[in-house]
Amino acid sequence: xxxxxxxxxxxxxxxxxxxxxxxxxxxxxxxxxxxxxxxxxxxxxxxxxxxxxxxxxxxxxxxxxxxxxxxxxxxxxxxxxxxxxxxxxxxxxxxxxxxxxxxxxxxxxxxxxxxxxxxxxxxxxxxxxxxxxxxxxxxxxxxxxxxxxxxxxxxxxxxxxxxxxx
Ligand code: FES
Ligand code: FES
Numbered sequence: 181x182x183x184x185x186x187x188x189x190x191x192x193x194x195x196x197x198x199x200x201x202x203x204x205x206x207x208x209x210x211x212x213x214x215x216x217x218x219x220x221x222x223x224x225x226x227x228x229x230x231x232x233x234x235x236x237x238x239x240x241x242x243x244x245x246x247x248x249x250x251x252x253x254x255x256x257x258x259x260x261x262x263x264x265x266x267x268x269x270x271x272x273x274x275x276x277x278x279x280x281x282x283x284x285x286x287x288x289x290x291x292x293x294x295x296x297x298x299x300x301x302x303x304x305x306x307x308x309x310x311x312x313x314x315x316x317x318x319x320x321x322x323x324x325x326x327x328x329x330x331x332x333x334x335x336x337x338x339x340x341x342x343x344x345x346x
Contacts, residue, residue, distance in 0.1 A: 188252040193261040201248045208232050208243035210251075211258060219259035219288040223317075230316030233289035234258050240296055259288035262295070270340075271295050274333035275326070282320035289316050294330045302338055304330065 184203050191197065192215065199214045211217040211234070220243045223231040232243040235257040236250075262269040271294045274280070281287045290313060297304055297312040304312070309330045310323075318326065 186249060188249060190251045190253060191255040193257060193264065197256075199248070203247070203249060205248040206244055207234060207236075207241070207246045207248050207251055207256070210248040211243065211256075217258050217260050221285060221288065223285065228317070229286070230289035230293065230313075231286050233292045233316070235292060235296070238296075240293055257292075259291055262291060269295070270336050271298065271329070271333045274329040274336065278325045278329035278332055279322075280325040280329035281318075281322050286316060286318045286320075290318070290326055294326075294333065297330065298334055298337060302341075303334060306331075 185200055186203060187198065187200055189196070189198050197215070199210055201210055201214075208220055208222055211220055220234050221231045222244050223229045225244045227242045227245045230242070233240050234243045235241070236246070237255050238257075262272055268276070269291075271291055275287065275291065280290070293313055293316055294309075297309065301308055301312075306327055309327050313326065313330075
């Protein structure tokens with residue numbers, strides 16, 4: 181191990197994980213090169229587009245900017261965890277049903293941010309959605325469909341919650 185290497189232990193999508201990293205490596209480098217998780221993507225590399233979004237202890241961060249050393253002892257969730265039980269998450273299904281992507285390069289970031297939005301706001305308005313997702317850029321401009329997808333997911337989640345009560 182060189183002076184510029186260190187070991188990190190963290191939880192990745194619910195499982196204990198270990199990696200030897202170089203101190204200049206970003207979270208994105210480690211997810212892609214050590215763990216083969218390609219859902220978070222690098223586009224701008226400057227914290228401007230949200231394509232590289234991952235959750236650290238539940239908070240959304242830009243994986244292109246955060247050093248991998250910062251996840252030592254923490255919990256990392258990536259888009260790959262959304263269908264970990266073998267079924268698409270309600271937000272993923274809504275994006276498909278609304279055609280809320282074209283090339284899909286931005287989609288993982290939008291999915292994770294939409295999940296976070298719906299966890300705190302069960303009935304977001306169009307403005308709420310625009311505001312919450314304003315850090316995510318879609319170069320294909322699928323914004324109208326993305327807003328529809330978030331609302332569809334909210335409806336389905338609320339429906340499901342109502343049925344559970346009965
Ligand atoms: S690639 Fe990280 S914010 Fe754009
Ligand atoms: S679907 Fe192509 S960048 Fe968003």
